[in-house]
Amino acid sequence: AQKVTQAQTEISVVEKEDVTLDCVYETRDTTYYLFWYKQPPSGELVFLIRRNSFDEQNEISGRYSWNFQKSTSSFNFTITASQVVDSAVYFCALSEATSGTYKYIFGTGTRLKVLA
Amino acid sequence: KAGVTQTPRYLIKTRGQQVTLSCSPISGHRSVSWYQQTPGQGLQFLFEYFSETQRNKGNFPGRFSGRQFSNSRSEMNVSTLELGDSALYLCASSLGASGNGLTDTQYFGPGTRLTVL
Numbered sequence: 001a002q003k004v005t006q007a008q009t010e011i012s013v014v015e016k017e018d019v020t021l022d023c024v025y026e027t028r029d030t031t032y033y034l035f036w037y038k039q040p041p042s043g044e045l046v047f048l049i050r051r052n053s054f055d056e057q058n059e060i061s062g063r064y065s066w067n068f069q070k071s072t073s074s075f076n077f078t079i080t081a082s083q084v085v086d087s088a089v090y091f092c093a094l095s096e097a098t099s100g101t102y103k104y105i106f107g108t109g110t111r112l113k114v115l116a
Numbered sequence: 117k118a119g120v121t122q123t124p125r126y127l128i129k130t131r132g133q134q135v136t137l138s139c140s141p142i143s144g145h146r147s148v149s150w151y152q153q154t155p156g157q158g159l160q161f162l163f164e165y166f167s168e169t170q171r172n173k174g175n176f177p178g179r180f181s182g183r184q185f186s187n188s189r190s191e192m193n194v195s196t197l198e199l200g201d202s203a204l205y206l207c208a209s210s211l212g213a214s215g216n217g218l219t220d221t222q223y224f225g226p227g228t229r230l231t232v233l
Binding site for chain 2: 033035037042043044045046047050052091093095101102103104105106107108109
């Protein structure tokens with residue numbers, strides 16, 4: 001069965017510190033998609049990144065970077081030089097086909113608090 | 117380009133009633149998905165529509181249903197409301213160009229917060 005684990009429930013860091021949010025997934029399929037979303041206090045989910053299972057290249061976008069490792073089934077997210085505006089709940093998600101239909105599974109989220 | 121819009125933003129209903137939520141996708145997007153977010157269960161996928169057809173479905177009872185219109189706007193209906201249906205209901209749209217909205221980049225609306233008393 002599909003599963004997404006975000007073991008870190010809440011993380012607090014001081015502004016300008018680097019922080020890594022962990023995401024471990026389980027899937028039996030060879031073709032799947034992984035996502036990260038940010039949910040600020042306003043409640044709207046903001047898309048951050050999409051990665052398919054055949055693309056293990058790490059990605060950097062400004063202060064954000066992602067490390068995808070199929071060998072450990074992990075898709076971790078690092079924020080460099082964190083800022084107060086990064087405070088939010090971050091969700092990792094997995095999309096995979098099961099018996100011809102797709103399911104979308106979210107992790108439980110990691111609440112990040114960046115203190116000034 | 118306007119984002120995903122959801123109406124109403126807030127709703128209060130009583131047990132046993134039914135409710136209809138509306139979602140207007142980004143212009144040009146043909147896939148619309150619905151999600152339920154609660155403190156206890158987190159974010160859960162309800163269903164996905166593409167070209168007026170339900171293509172993918174999560175594990176929710178039949179009380180939860182939806183439809184999509186020819187202009188890609190979607191509605192979600194919950195009948196015989198229960199206290200546990202209190203949640204933030206999020207709608208997301210995507211191009212659906214890959215053939216499956218759930219593998220595309222999805223853009224979420226602000227949600228409808230439903231309270232069942």
